[in-house]
Amino acid sequence: MGKCFSSHPVALPMGPMGVRLYVHDQYVEIDNGILVLKLSKPEGIVTGVQYNGVDNLMEILNKEDNRGYWDLVWSEPGGPGIFDVIKGTDFTVIVEDENQVEVSFTRRWDLSLKGTLVPLNIDKRFIVLRGSSGFYTYAIYEHFEGWPDFNMAETRVAFKLRKDKFHYMAMAENRQKIMPMPDDRLAGRCQQLAYPEAVLLTNPINTDLKGEVDDKYQYSCENKDNKVHGWISLEPPIGFWQITPSDEFRTGGPMKQNLTSHVGPTTLAMFVSAHYSGDDLVPKFRNGEHWKKVFGPVFMYLNSTWGEADPHILWDDANLQMKTEVESWPYAFALSEDYAKTERRGSVSGRLLVRDRYIDDEDLYASSAYIGLALPGEVGSWQRECKGYQFWTKAEANGFFSINNIHTGDYNLYAWVPGFIGDYMYGSTITIMPVGSIIDLGDLVYEPPRAGPTLWEIGYPDRSAAEFYVPDPNPNYVNRIFLNHPDRFRQYGLWERYADLYPDSDLVYVIGDSDHKKDWFFAQVTRRNEQNSYSPTTWQIKFKLQSVLQTGAYILRVAIASATLSEMQVRFNDPEADPPHFSTGLIGRDNSIARHGIHGLYWLYSVAVQSSWLIEGENTVFLTQARSSSPFQGIMYDYIRLEEPPDCTFRKVILP
Incomplete structure (x- = not known):
């Protein structure tokens, strides 16, 4: 060992x-x-x-x-x-x-x-x-x-x-490098950036590092x-x-x-x-x-x-x-009676399927699903659970999973599936006995939130904003390890690049024309003003309808990958609607924008859209991030989808 x-x-x-x-x-x-x-x-x-x-x-x-x-x-x-x-x-x-x-x-x-x-x-x-x-x-x-x-x-x-x-x-x-010295973070060798953890190396001991940003959160x-x-x-x-x-x-x-x-x-x-x-x-x-x-x-x-x-x-x-x-886990040699050895641990196995009849008439394998046990709670509560133990695995391509070495105790089984919104939770409490338990749950079926067919969608539901447009960093604030790197979002100061790309007006995304990989900025941040203050931003999603169905509600699904002291307001075709058609209220304190994370906690909102809010022809969804006292306030979207009412025949959106 x-x-x-x-x-x-x-x-x-x-x-x-x-x-x-x-x-x-x-x-x-x-x-x-x-x-x-x-x-x-x-x-x-x-x-x-x-x-x-x-x-x-x-x-x-x-x-x-x-x-x-x-x-x-x-x-x-x-x-x-x-x-x-x-x-x-x-x-x-x-x-x-x-x-x-x-x-x-x-x-x-x-x-x-x-x-x-x-x-x-x-x-x-x-x-x-x-x-x-x-x-x-x-x-x-x-x-x-x-x-x-x-x-x-x-x-x-x-x-x-x-x-x-x-x-x-x-x-x-792919994240290895010669690092600055701790003395490089002292006065005379660096420039303090927007928060204490981030500095620009102006006079480092190793001159090869001059001009780089150092920040532990990278x-x-x-x-x-x-x-x-x-x-x-x-x-x-x-x-x-x-x-x-x-x-x-x-x-x-x-x-x-x-x-x-x-x-x-x-x-x-x-x-x-x-x-x-x-x-x-x-x-x-x-x-x-x-x-x-x-x-x-x-x-x-x-x-x-x-x-x-x-x-x-x-x-x-x-x-x-x-x-x-x-x-070698769990270790046999740790001698505290509170450390659970193999004989006091159990296992849970099964197969997870996904049922979405608007995608396929048959149940789908929950390929690569994240499946875990955590203390009993509500659907999705595992991501905020912080007192007990958690045990996670990733499902195979055919949806089969096995979670091993589980402590004695009571748990709920939770899961989420890349490609689908929402969270799954098994309906019964699972108990692992002190002598260990081997539990086979058989086939489990997750029915993700869905009311009707998809009219349009933006992004890919994986609880991350990584698939959206992440800009090149300001060349004055670069960490070279992240140049041409999959984690390009870890560069410092990307929140400031939004105003560089959209100096006079905010992002407009046209369904059928725009590409989320190029045209949807990875974070809806605030806009810096000349007076060193900040303003809210409003993004637009434009789409066309041949007709507006009156037989039920449309549903707007908004999955959020990160929120920091933010409020998402949603308006349809009226940017001045007061109150907005929907508001999250103040949400999130994950600070992922400032700390170069492409996600924080996951939020999912389902907005019932009245047919009176929509019109035949071109429609616009206005997404406003309304809180604006800091450059680090903002939202990272995971995925957005508009669904038609459930009792209609599937009709694609008119493309421009």
């Missing part, structure tokens, strides 16, 4: 010795002959990692409690956020033998600490195995019945590496893809990698975006965060409820190469190790 078995020329340990534990007055050291992990006692802060002849991979210029640590951000209801580096007060050896050492650092809460510490008992664990080129960490959080209410906006594990060695960051096959990643990331030291060639073998303890489901690695050099294991979601994904503990959750284990993997070997192969090796860790 954790040992490298790569065909690449990666350095391997020589004859791994047994694991040894050394307990000192203020420190604990765990040595397995490959690495030495040094932890403060009883705080449980990673103060040092010795590996491959380097006495410490952690940033030795930082204070010891700012090197490798668990932290959280919490608040009392209505109070300000408090950043807390979690420091244990008691140290315990869980197991010590030649094959494994596991140690515990606990911090317990009582009423005397009310208002000063988050009301949680926290048990941080660290594990080193024989022959393993790395170490594991996990933690158990528990809030007891009757304890004070609180919110937890974030919790994670952070590692600050040596800035004199770790300069190359890798977090995906390196965010969806949970489903966030399995391994880290840093490479080129001299000597060493890799430091954070591997997350399971998403079950993360919040928000497979599409939730989280930070990975960024300038520091820093690497993160994010478990709970409000990034790309806002307050909806902040767990709120009320009425003295009992809650317990295990976060992790995650694996900090170390590797190295020989001599002149290309150090970039360390990324390939880390990916191989990630696959080993994923296949």
Whole structure:
């Protein structure tokens, strides 16, 4: 476990010795002959990692409690956020033998600490195995019945590496680069941009980076893809990698975006965060409820190469190790009784079909559907669920799915299918018993929202705005890694490009003539005025009707991929209609536009369109984003569709 078995020329340990534990007055050291992990006692802060002849991979210029640590951000209801580096007060050896050492650092809460510490008992664990080129960490959080209410906006594990060695960051096959130094973000070396995380490098230490934008949110990643990331030291060639073998303890489901690695050099294991979601994904503990959750284990993997070997192969090796860790989940060696082993986990399988008689007379396979278990709730509630465990898989081409290693407990089964709007939820609660349960649900049928045939549509329903027009960045604000890159939306300042493309009037989209890939801007943002203020924007969708049916309501379906302090107002053929024919009211706090995410939380609206709002001939839908106090307010659309009334014979829209 954790040992490298790569065909690449990666350095391997020589004859791994047994694991040894050394307990000192203020420190604990765990040595397995490959690495030495040094932890403060009883705080449980990673103060040092010795590996491959380097006495410490952690940033030795930082204070010891700012090197490798668990932290959280919490608040009392209505109070300000408090950043807390979690420091244990008691140290315990869980197991010590030649094959494994596991140690515990606990911090317990009582009423005397009310208002000063988050009301949680926290048990941080660290594990080193024989022959393993790395170490594991996990933690158990528990809030007891009757304890004070609180919110937890974030919790994670952070590692600050040596800035004199770790300069190359890798977090995906096509997202790797030499990074700026942390000093490059100081006055005199950079220009502050529109928000604190983003800077323009004006005088970087590495002159090759001059003129680039640096922003940690450009390196965010969806949970489903966030399995391994880290840093490479080129001299000597060493890799430091954070591997997350399971998403079950993360919040928000497979599409939730989280930070990975960024300038520091820093690497993160994010478990709970409000990034790309806002307050909806902040767990709120009320009425003295009992809650317990295990976060992790995650694996900090170390590797190295020989001599002149290309150090970039360390990324390939880390990916191989990630696959080993994923296949080994759940781990057999983590010893907390709260960490569920294989025998206490179950599985759920079945086949998901899609029934839409306006597309096909037969049920369709839910190919590539995302199917998961989360705490019982409402349809679609999984994306805002943030207290329990979630277990997700992707259906095969024929709709079959199998979800494995599910914790004991009660769940709803949720799903969504690329190509179709809305959310599916299985009608009954699913219970996984303590001895494990094997449940086959057979064929399940999802009937997505549909009232009548499609008159017209814009985009592709996949909960993302990626298929729309993403402009080239301002050449003065470029991160070169994203030039000619599939994730071109991660460039800084794209919100400002809208006014460049539409300086005098807003976007007009003509059904049958316009192309959503070229003519639909990826985000409906505000317009900056000369007075440094901002104005709402109104987009138009033009389409023609031969006649207007009076037999029922037309339905406008609007699926939104992201919303930030926005209000979508819809009007038909009257841009001044007051009140508008439909309004969402104020929605969203995901900040995805500013943070270079192509989606945040998903919203679906179905607007009943009265026939009196439509006319024979040319019609116009006016979409107004009405809130405009900031450049970052806006909406990213996922998909828009107009349906005819259900009792009509299908008639295509007249094309211009």
